[in-house]
Amino acid sequence: MTDPGFGVYVHWPFCLAKCPYCDFNSHVRERVDHDRWRTALVAEVDHRATLAPGRTVTSVFFGGGTPSLMEPATVGAVLDRIALRWPVAAGVEVTLEANPTSVEAGRFAGYRAAGVNRVSLGIQALNDADLKALGRAHSAAEAEGAIRLAHRHFDRVSFDLIYARPDQTVAAWEGELRRALDLAAGHLSLYQLTIEEGTRFHTLHERGELVVPDEDVAGDLYEATQAMLEAAGLPAYEISNHARPGEESRHNLVYWRYGDYAGVGPGAHGRHTGSDGGKFATRAHRAPEIWLERVARHGHGLHESEAVDAGARRAEFLMMGLRLAEGVPLDRFPAEAGASMEAAIDRAALDRLVAGGFLAVADGRLRATAEGRQRLNGVLRMLLA
Numbered sequence: 001m002t003d004p005g006f007g008v009y010v011h012w013p014f015c016l017a018k019c020p021y022c023d024f025n026s027h028v029r030e031r032v033d034h035d036r037w038r039t040a041l042v043a044e045v046d047h048r049a050t051l052a053p054g055r056t057v058t059s060v061f062f063g064g065g066t067p068s069l070m071e072p073a074t075v076g077a078v079l080d081r082i083a084l085r086w087p088v089a090a091g092v093e094v095t096l097e098a099n100p101t102s103v104e105a106g107r108f109a110g111y112r113a114a115g116v117n118r119v120s121l122g123i124q125a126l127n128d129a130d131l132k133a134l135g136r137a138h139s140a141a142e143a144e145g146a147i148r149l150a151h152r153h154f155d156r157v158s159f160d161l162i163y164a165r166p167d168q169t170v171a172a173w174e175g176e177l178r179r180a181l182d183l184a185a186g187h188l189s190l191y192q193l194t195i196e197e198g199t200r201f202h203t204l205h206e207r208g209e210l211v212v213p214d215e216d217v218a219g220d221l222y223e224a225t226q227a228m229l230e231a232a233g234l235p236a237y238e239i240s241n242h243a244r245p246g247e248e249s250r251h252n253l254v255y256w257r258y259g260d261y262a263g264v265g266p267g268a269h270g271r272h273t274g275s276d277g278g279k280f281a282t283r284a285h286r287a288p289e290i291w292l293e294r295v296a297r298h299g300h301g302l303h304e305s306e307a308v309d310a311g312a313r314r315a316e317f318l319m320m321g322l323r324l325a326e327g328v329p330l331d332r333f334p335a336e337a338g339a340s341m342e343a344a345i346d347r348a349a350l351d352r353l354v355a356g357g358f359l360a361v362a363d364g365r366l367r368a369t370a371e372g373r374q375r376l377n378g379v380l381r382m383l384l385a
Helices: 034-051 072-085 108-114 128-133 140-153 170-183 200-207 215-231 250-256 288-298 310-321 330-337 347-355 370-374 376-383
Strands: 006-012 057-064 088-098 118-124 156-163 187-192 236-238 241-243 260-264 269-273 279-283 359-362 365-368
Touching: 006 034, 006 250, 034 072, 034 260, 034 269, 034 279, 034 288, 057 072, 057 250, 072 088, 072 108, 088 250, 108 140, 118 140, 128 140, 140 156, 140 170, 156 170, 156 215, 170 187, 170 215, 187 215, 215 236, 215 370, 250 260, 250 310, 260 279, 310 330, 310 376, 347 359, 347 376, 365 370, 370 376
Parallel strands: 006 057, 006 260, 057 088, 088 118, 118 156, 156 187
Antiparallel strands: 187 241, 236 241, 260 269, 269 279, 359 365
């Protein structure tokens, strides 16, 4: 818990179709030159290693997009180059996001052979009507089959569901959660549907053609989620993520514990700490074709690396760490927030939030309570005012 670790994130930007709720950097292309993409991803690993030399990689995460559209040979080549450029921890966690169509699930054996030991499945719903409404290409039966197949191939399996869907009731969601718990092993990610600008759902919502549950119903759904997963032995270690002890996503913990990570691929972000203790942010070009051309020309697709100023660093440290049930360690405030906790945040706001039951300071940590995590945006606005 004192060392966040060092992660490598690899972004595969392609999907078979764009989901109407998704604002990630994902694109639909009829053809993908896999050999060219493999060469480019490997080249960018080489460049990222020059920005964070000597770090020990504790986790690798293939995200997207739909990484299960990658050829297993590409996954293997990237992992081999990571191991060549950095020391790799024993028992390194290697996660790949996958969609549960039968064609992609059939690649599981190839990914396991390439070095993947954890898979995260984008299920999103366990009934066909809602899957269709969410623009998903698979059926509930395919989803369940993919989960079972994943358990046969990988040591660790997680899957995602979305709640607060149109017309969803607490009773219906609880029934879906019971099915999910029957299928799950050690980890579940349960996200509340948000309407993001630039998505098809945002357009429909603005027209009044898509109505999502109001705040009261969404709150009831959240509380039902926490209660059921806690009772099942998968408490929330982060606002939207639940795990049995020891089954937490080590890669995502790097982010939430405000550790360093290298971002590889179009649109990928990264953070690394310099020899003087300064934090630097990297960001790659989002457009796949521009990124690919820049890697071919320059060896990487980055915009310039930028220093994270003291105010932004303090905000990032708190925004990430307070998502976690464990909170943030007080002894990291000087390095990450530029001062002790008492000097780095509004003391009067802190006192009010503690008195209101939204924050707690104990055992050398600042934590958001269960009530505080449910209202974290408001808590952060007060703390960082």
